[in-house]
Amino acid sequence: MSCAFMFVICCITEIWPSASRSYLRRIVNMLDSSADFLDRARKLGANDEELRNLQALGYDTFGKLAFATSYTPGQQDETALKQLAAEITGSDPPLAARLPIVRRLFFESYTLAAADMQMRVERKDDSAPRKLANAERSARYDDQRKCLSGIDMTGELEPSNALIDLVYNMAEEDQLKYVRWEECTKRDQELMGIKVDPVWKPDSSGLIRETKVSEALKADTNTDLKLRLALQRRSLSFDQARLVDYNVALLKAMDAAEVRLLLQPLQGGVKRKADALEEDPKKSKSSASSGEYAKLQQTIANLQGQVKNLRANSSHNPTKGRKGRGKGAKTNLIRMPPQLIGMAPTNAQGEPNCYDFNLKGCSKAKPGERCPKGWHCCMRWGCGKPHPQFEHQ
Structure with a gap:
């Protein structure tokens, strides 16, 4: 790494230590995002032909372009950089008006690669989670809406950015964590505004600074419907973070032994079986074994006999209905x-x-x-x- 480039990095990290680290946390995840790379290239002035050449050469992310040549920013000899610019612009030598665009795009790619390495080296357990860049977030949201055409991902079913970043950070740290129900917030809650309070607490380096702490949002799960929507937002966030496919997560869960055990029907009583037999004797006889069928028939005959007994007792008991079951009352049981x-x-x-x-x-x-x-x-x-x-x- 050249001295000039090292000077730039040192200025960023030393002159504005708190602001630079927060800024780096927001941009280092752009390194492997194709959507962010193409969006940035367009903003710098790259035309459609140059964008097609970048994709054809395989340089569709900042990370790939940063190591597409042996040239490093600050180096006096730009021969390697001009050769790369000729491949991107499609003209050899590259036009003088197009070379600054390629030079700036390459410089930003190299800077992001160096910042990503710095973040990985200095990262601690209490560091703030990494977040998706806006262009990458929009691209993933559009792709998800195309794939899940039967789901209206607006309003109640649109996961919040905080929920998506929480799941995305699992992929970055390579650690699967449990997402609580109250964390499955929706985007509308963030758009309503978040209360921010100043708090003094130590940062990752141990220095006590004044930081802005946002009030934690909580999902409403008071009813069955709201809980179902919250869990569905959690599934959509895992799909958008590209950890679990929304279409097949459920299929694997249905094959689990503990889930299939809960889906088994409860054992019915004798009365329920007898009612089914009276409604359709032929169907019940074909579905049940011969022994069980005979047992049910005997049960029905006994129940009918008990009804006849009660009728006979009431007809042969002249005192029935005159007295209650008070003290000394006679019964005909x-x-x-x-x-x-x-x-x-x-x-x-x-x-x-x-x-x-x-x-x-x-x-x-x-x-x-x-x-x-x-x-x-x-x-x-x-x-x-x-x-x-x-x-x-």
């Missing part, structure tokens, strides 16, 4: 064994049937006769013959 649920607890006259006779047999009376527990008759609905229910055919 019949507790049946689980094996007999759904069958007739009484005969047509309202007299009880013997449960033991219908379960395992009873020796206290013959079939068709009555024992102390009830009549020895079949408890199957509509039968009532002198045999136990397990022998019913």
Whole structure:
């Protein structure tokens, strides 16, 4: 590096130390930005042919042009620089009016390369995050809108510059960090104005200086809709920072075991299965196994039997409805064994049937006769013959 160029760098970093570092943080990310390079070249006066030649030669960023030749700023011999200018302008020797444009564009490219190296060497953990340049930010925003044509990236879905810079800094530092919900702010919040307060605190070099601290913006996530929009802005910022593609991030998450576990349906109860069977018995029978289908049929029959029991009890209980369940009130509840649920607890006259006779047999009376527990008759609905229910055919 020449002495003249070193003098320029020293003046920038020593005469205005606080301002220069802030300025360098804003411009060093322009080094590898094609959009910023082409925008700056146009502002310096480069015509369309020269821009096409730069792209054809592969010098489409400041970083590439800075090392396109062995010439360094301040060097007396400009032969290498003029040869580069001839390739860019398309005329050999280059025209006198076009050479200053190439010389200035090369000088800025070389300066940015040196500033980027200085920032990487002096960078500390508490240094301010690097930010996207305006031209690069606009170019990425336009590319994102073209790719995601089905999303209206305005208003609620436009990520703030702070959120995009936060994600972009992850790529610069090569460290993935968690972005909190309240950090997923939108651009409209920044445009409304940010309150700035002066604060005295030490800088990266340890010197206490007065710095302007902006009031931190927070995203509103009070409702489900606002939370969904905030998370969508976070996804769009990762896409704009070119860390995660917006179209396939979701697909990978759906294949994750923890996500697929949460998407599994809950186990339904017996009543839900019985309702489905009543609505479409053929469909339920084809989808369920034969054993499960038979079990559901038995459950339905038992439930229907219980309804008949309640109706029979209400018709044979003349005191039903006269008294409540106060002290001393009589009830006509019949507790049946689980094996007999759904069958007739009484005969047509309202007299009880013997449960033991219908379960395992009873020796206290013959079939068709009555024992102390009830009549020895079949408890199957509509039968009532002198045999136990397990022998019913």
